[in-house]
Amino acid sequence: MASLSPRAHRTMKILFIGDIIGHPGRRIVKDLLPGLVEEHHPDLILANGENAAAGFGITPPLVEELLDTGIAVLTSGNHIWDKKDIYSYLDDHSDSRLLRPANYPQGAPGRGLYVGKSRTGIRYAVMNLQGRVFISPTDCPFRTADNLLAGLPADVKIRIVDFHAEATSEKVALGWYLDGRVTGVIGTHTHIPTADETILPQGAAYITDLGMTGPYDSVIGIDKQSVIEKFLSQMPARFEVAKGDVRLNGVLIEADPSTGRATSIRRIMCK
């Protein structure tokens, strides 16, 4: 690498890894991330880790384990509250690189915005928001984004939003709403990758869902037989993370750090 100092017209590369599911998801990140770094040289690696602990939630040791792989910031979503240890972790680490959705009502542990500097010296912000359609209701993600963006320093041009939401319409709407104010609006939560990655007219990279990093021989990461049985019986069922056909899904975004506008987005799927 020639230099670690920021350069005015250098492209910033951001790798965003889709929802990491349980042990198979963590394993494939450890196995494949070094090769992805070697191939693409990302300046910044982000991932959604809300299902890293056996498919439901994340624990403090798993936060550290994932950050040790080179991920700079972990986002999350509705499952952030599944493991009780994470409450005090979020409370005790005011500078945590694990985010929870910013639009939970006031008083929730943790925070949904991180401002940092890439290893190449470029300042960036990561914002985590949660949808309100077909998912637990929270405060308005659109207005929460307005408020957080208004408080960001002007020199933080690179701004990535993880919109953890179920409804495609809500995700598309937020993409249009934030275009021109952020570098990317990246959808997570459904665990199914969508083929609509694009650069919106004012420079926001957009995709409705990254898809998961975990076992695809499953129903969105869970052992398929137990999910089918639950649909048939409508009775409570025990869900365990599946094992087969493990894939890493994500996107690689290129952006101009002097403007914050994205110039390209492409899907990455590897196994």
Ligand SMILES: [Fe+2]
């Ligand atoms: Fe989720």
